[in-house]
Amino acid sequence: MIKKHLIYKIDKWNMLTVEVHGKTLILREISDQWGEECHTFISRPEMMHWAESRFSKEGFNGTPEEREAIMKAFKEV
Template sequence: MFKKHEIYKTDKYNMLTVEVQGKTLIVREISDQWGEECHTFVSRPEMMHWAENRFKPEQFVGREEERENIIKALKDV
């Protein structure tokens, strides 16, 4: 059985989850803008590299805590 982590969920159209399948990490990002995107990573450092680029600090000006919570949740997976 796979372990699923909810990173954030604002509603049923905007969420980010991570499924752990052995050593593989599957990130599913659902947004009302882009639909569902699925990313597969073979290591946590690879996933964190993606996360640092996906959730850039300049996109969260005034919402730094929100970004910190997302990054922390991903690190805790």
């Protein structure tokens, strides 16, 4: 059974989802700027490490609250 988690969705061109396929996590990041990027992780810690670097406090363009909501969504996967 596949469980799909929505991390964020701004519109139909800007979103990030995580699909759980057993022990494998498939992350799809869709943006109007870069198209679709797909990352496959074999563990939650590996995915969280990616999320911490992708949404670093220094490099995040949104508010601290927006970043916190994204990180909270990742932790709930």
